[in-house]
Amino acid sequence: MAKRIDVNGLNAYYGGxxxxxxxxxxxxxxxxxxxxxxxxxxxxTFLRTLNRMHEVTPGGxxxxxxxLDNENLYGPGVDPVQVRRTVGMVFQxxxxxxxxxxxxxxxxxxxxxxIRYSRSQLDDLVEKNLRGANxxxxxxxxxxxxxAGLSGGQQQRxxxxxxxxxxxxxxxxxxxxxxxxxxxxxxxxxxxxxxKSRYTIVIVTHNMQQAARVSERTAxxxxxxxxxxxxxxxxxxxxxxxxxxxxxxxxxYISGRFG
Amino acid sequence: MSDTDRxxxxxxxxxxxxxxxxxEVAPENGGVAQEHDRAAHELAxxxxxxxxxxxPVHPETARPAEVPSETRVEEHQERVIITPPVRPPTMGLRRxxxxxxxxxxxxxxxxxxxxAVGLVAGLDSxxxxxxxxxxxFVAANFALTAAVEGRRQAVDKLALSLIWTSFLxxxxxxxxxxxxxxxxxxxxVSWDFLTHSMNGVLSWQQGGGIYHALLATLQQVALASLxxxxxxxxxxxxxxxxxxxSLARAITFFVDVMTGIPSIVAGLFVLTLWIMALDFGYxxxxxxxxxxxxxxxxxxxxxxxMLKLVPNELREAALALGVPKWRVILKVVxxxxxxxxxxxxxxxxxxxxxxxxPILLLVFGSNLINANPFEGPQSSLPLFVYEQxxxxxxxxxxxxxxxxxxxxxxxxxLNLVARGVARWKAPKTGR
Numbered sequence: 001m002a003k004r005i006d007v008n009g010l011n012a013y014y015g016g017x018x019x020x021x022x023x024x025x026x027x028x029x030x031x032x033x034x035x036x037x038x039x040x041x042x043x044x045t046f047l048r049t050l051n052r053m054h055e056v057t058p059g060g061x062x063x064x065x066x067x068l069d070n071e072n073l074y075g076p077g078v079d080p081v082q083v084r085r086t087v088g089m090v091f092q093x094x095x096x097x098x099x100x101x102x103x104x105x106x107x108x109x110x111x112x113x114x115i116r117y118s119r120s121q122l123d124d125l126v127e128k129n130l131r132g133a134n135x136x137x138x139x140x141x142x143x144x145x146x147x148a149g150l151s152g153g154q155q156q157r158x159x160x161x162x163x164x165x166x167x168x169x170x171x172x173x174x175x176x177x178x179x180x181x182x183x184x185x186x187x188x189x190x191x192x193x194x195x196k197s198r199y200t201i202v203i204v205t206h207n208m209q210q211a212a213r214v215s216e217r218t219a220x221x222x223x224x225x226x227x228x229x230x231x232x233x234x235x236x237x238x239x240x241x242x243x244x245x246x247x248x249x250x251x252x253y254i255s256g257r258f259g
Numbered sequence: 260m261s262d263t264d265r266x267x268x269x270x271x272x273x274x275x276x277x278x279x280x281x282x283e284v285a286p287e288n289g290g291v292a293q294e295h296d297r298a299a300h301e302l303a304x305x306x307x308x309x310x311x312x313x314x315p316v317h318p319e320t321a322r323p324a325e326v327p328s329e330t331r332v333e334e335h336q337e338r339v340i341i342t343p344p345v346r347p348p349t350m351g352l353r354r355x356x357x358x359x360x361x362x363x364x365x366x367x368x369x370x371x372x373x374x375a376v377g378l379v380a381g382l383d384s385x386x387x388x389x390x391x392x393x394x395x396f397v398a399a400n401f402a403l404t405a406a407v408e409g410r411r412q413a414v415d416k417l418a419l420s421l422i423w424t425s426f427l428x429x430x431x432x433x434x435x436x437x438x439x440x441x442x443x444x445x446x447x448v449s450w451d452f453l454t455h456s457m458n459g460v461l462s463w464q465q466g467g468g469i470y471h472a473l474l475a476t477l478q479q480v481a482l483a484s485l486x487x488x489x490x491x492x493x494x495x496x497x498x499x500x501x502x503x504x505s506l507a508r509a510i511t512f513f514v515d516v517m518t519g520i521p522s523i524v525a526g527l528f529v530l531t532l533w534i535m536a537l538d539f540g541y542x543x544x545x546x547x548x549x550x551x552x553x554x555x556x557x558x559x560x561x562x563x564x565m566l567k568l569v570p571n572e573l574r575e576a577a578l579a580l581g582v583p584k585w586r587v588i589l590k591v592v593x594x595x596x597x598x599x600x601x602x603x604x605x606x607x608x609x610x611x612x613x614x615x616x617p618i619l620l621l622v623f624g625s626n627l628i629n630a631n632p633f634e635g636p637q638s639s640l641p642l643f644v645y646e647q648x649x650x651x652x653x654x655x656x657x658x659x660x661x662x663x664x665x666x667x668x669x670x671x672x673l674n675l676v677a678r679g680v681a682r683w684k685a686p687k688t689g690r
Contacts, residue, residue: 056578058503085581095572099594109580112590159576166580 002029002200003069003086003169005050010064011229012042012049014057019045021229023064025219032192032201034211034238037221038253042230043204046221047172050202051087052080068170085113088168092175094155096147096162102139105147105158106130109166125165132195133161134187153184160191164199171195173203177210189214208254212242220250357407362400369395393424437667444664447657453665457626457643462650469662471628475543475637476666479622480612482547482632483554488604490551491558498559499566500588517556525552526617534621541623543632546639549617554607561603565596598681605677609670615641640666 005027012020020042027033035043048054049062052073066073073083096105106126110117117125126143130136135157139150147158156176163171173192177185192201192214205211211218219235234247245251373392382388397420405413455468494514498507529549533539569592577587593600618624623636624646638646640662647659 051579053575053579056575081581081583083581084579089579091572091576091579093572095570095576097573097576097591097595099591108577109582112577112580112582112586162576162580 002198004029005170005200005202006067006070007050008065008067010046010049010062010066012045012054012063013059013061014045015059018229020049020221021231023232025232025235027200027202027217029200030196030198031217032196032203032215033235034215034218035202035204035221036206036208036211036218036253037230037233038223039206040230041221041223043221044174045230046232047174047202047204048089050170050172051089052083053089055080085109085166086168087170087172088163088166089172090156090159090163090174090176093179094152094159096150096155096158098146098148100147101144102130102147102150102158103143106161106165108162113166129161129165130158132164132191133157134191135161151184153180153187156180156184156188157191160188164195168199170200170202173201175204175206178206185210208242212238218242220245220247220253222249222253354409354412355407357404361403365399365403366392366396369393369399396420397424440660440664440667443657443660444662447661448664452658452661456628458628460626462647462655463652465654467658469640469643469658469665471625472638472640472643472662473665473669474628474630475622475632476612476640476669478630478632479543479547479550479618479637479639480608482544483550483611484604484608486547486551487554487558487607491555491604491607492562492600494555494559495562495566496588496593498563500584500592514556514559517552518560520552521616522549522553522614523616523620525549526620528552529617530620540634541621541636542634543622543629543637543639545621546618546637547632549621550611550614553614553617554611557607557610558604561606562596562600565599565603566592568599569595594684597684601677601681601684605674608673612670612673613641613666615639615645618642619645640669 005025007023007025010020010023011018023046035047037043045054048057050066050073054060054062062074064074068083068086072078096102097108100108103126104111106129107122110122110125127136127140130139135154138154139158147155150158156179160176177188180188189210192203195201203211203214215238217235218238218241220233220241221230222233223230234241234245234250236245240246241250242254245254370392372395373388376382376391377388397417400420401413401417404416451466452468453473454470455466456471457467457469458471460467494510498510502510526549529545529552533545533548534541539545573591573595574587577591578584582590618639619642622639622642624642625636625638629635629637643662644659644666647655647662
């Protein structure tokens, strides 16, 4: 069940420092949206406000609203834990749990949430999600070996399987390929392409070719100067951003005349 | 993948990730090329030797084939920029070296010198002989190496000698202590010694045993651990996972202060509070209370450091799966750190198992078996050693050494168990 995201007038702070300012953005269900922009412009911060991970950072706080199918994530009485179950996240560096086997890593979200399943249900869940992450063939003979023993690309796909196993509606990816080689990157990008029929996907990337390859819409973030908060400069169809952006800053950035 | 094709037509991505530079570089260097020509000619003979390979000619850079010499000059012109300066032929790679037996020879020589000095000057202490030998060795080694091999090697040798000296200074007392304890303790340790108390045994008599002290030590340490480990663990979890602001700072400060409390002060505190103010009698439990005060800060510190080592990414990964924070701590953070935590806790236990002062004040000491730590005086292994030593008879000395040996072995067993647990529980990385 992919959901629609509407962000209205969002500000995010780290303590007294305003990291992003006045962001308004709409993400369609079952689509891939890419965030591009220079380092430190608030892409990741903004991504983390979408599943309330921003407030995990000490001093992190948010103003404005994020509507998930018209329900405000920051509304009164909203449980951040429930939000994170609905909006999954994959991080920049692969981070499987070192104490757990591959099998347990996939089930981490399910198990740690205390949901009881029968043995065969769990087996099915593991197989389904590992297949979904294109990892099943590589690990089916060593499901009970530690997840930390896999290669970086495999670990990242394991993390993807772990994120999808709790059946989120939205999947956020924070530079999921920046630590991976081109072949693993291709595998992840293919996965994104397959998964967009089931999830709403938002991906932060520094690689503009990647943004062009995987996304339907692209949002460009920038910051006005050192110490200034990051802003959303432009969001449009990916074709348009890369061929005929309406803002000069976007054109400068994608053509490499910037920073 | 039609997006890709479209982007390829864009000026931006192509510029950034497009084909390499040669076509751009050539015209830029055009003006400078003339100046470089002479240098290039001079180095033209050297460059192939240095690079050891011919440079492939880019079709863009290459001029038409009728002027081959010029083409080569241009290739070398690129080489000129890249090639590092040629090493002057005078300096070789080998330096003069002392023969390998030099340190051994020097050691023997300086020992002989020290013995000679000691005999001549009539120095009685063998420690002084050893110090003289060590000093002479270090100085001679440094001077000789500096003269033959050069300054850097000499400093290297000096540092090496100092490290070995420090190692010996640290290890010799330890080895001597272990040797002494084992050598003096072993003859007295027997099954009877471990299973009998001192009931009715007089100080000048042989026999008797440490059963009462061993039992009491185990009980007191267990009780102290039961109090201190949960409090210490929870405090550390609070400090690392939840603690913000002034409360956390205050707790950290007081934990630091507690680390510095002398054990006798902890004993006095429990004595005034538990025995004098609240009017409970002497008991193993009173001793355990004092021990737990000593143990708590060590557990907190060790656990805190271990929890801080758990990468934040793991916490975030678990939180992002929609796992509540308490479960993240219980199922991800603590298991990841369990190896280090176990080691820290075991070190704390080893530390308190050898405490004498609070036991002396609070447990009172006894020659009888008292299996109830909550009532009546007990003994304990360190206290037993202290008492026996105080009797001053040969038989009592033997018992003291034997009890010390048992205490060391007990702590060693605890440590080995802890290491086993730590290894068993540690995050696995095997393939």
